Amino acid sequence: MTPEVVMSMAYQGMRITLFLAAPLLITALLTGLTVSLFQAATQINEMTLSFIPKILGVFTVLVFAGPWLLKLITDFTRELFTNIPLMLS
Template identity: 40%
Template sequence: MQPEVFVEILRESMFMVILLVSAVILPSLVVGLVVAVFQAATSINEQTMSFLPRLIVTLLALSWGGNWLLTKIMDFTYHMVDLIPQVTG
C-alpha cells in the first residue's frame, strides 16, 4: 500500500467535486453578474430581482445537466470500487 495511491485518490476526488459543483454554480454566477450590472446601471436594489433569476438558472442547470452529473458520479464510484484491491493489498 503506497502513499501515492491515497494522494491520487484524493486528487481525483477533489477534481470530481470541483467539476460537478462548477457545472451548476458557474451559470448562476454569470446570471448574477448580469443582474448586478443591470441593477447598478438602473439603480434598482430589489433583492428578489437578484435571487429569482439565479435560482431559475441553477434549477435549469441541474435539470439539463442532471444526467451528465449522475453519470460522472457513477463512473467515479465504479472507479473507486475498482481501486479497493489496490488500496487494501
C-alpha cells in the same frame, strides 16, 4: 496503501468535486453578474431580486447537465469500489 495511491485518490476526488460544482457555480455567478448590471443600469436596489433568476438558472443547468453530472459521480464511485481490493494488497 502507498502515499502515491492516497494522493491519486485525493486528486481524483477533488477533480470530480470541481467538475460537479463548476457548472452550477458559474451559472450562479454569471446570473448574479447580469442581474447586478441590470440593477445598476435601472437603479433598482432590491437585494432579493437576484435570487429567483439564480435559482432558475441553477435549476436549468441541473436539468440539462444533470445526466452528465450523475454519470460522472457514478463512474467515479464505481471505479473507487472496484479498486478497493487493489488498494488493500
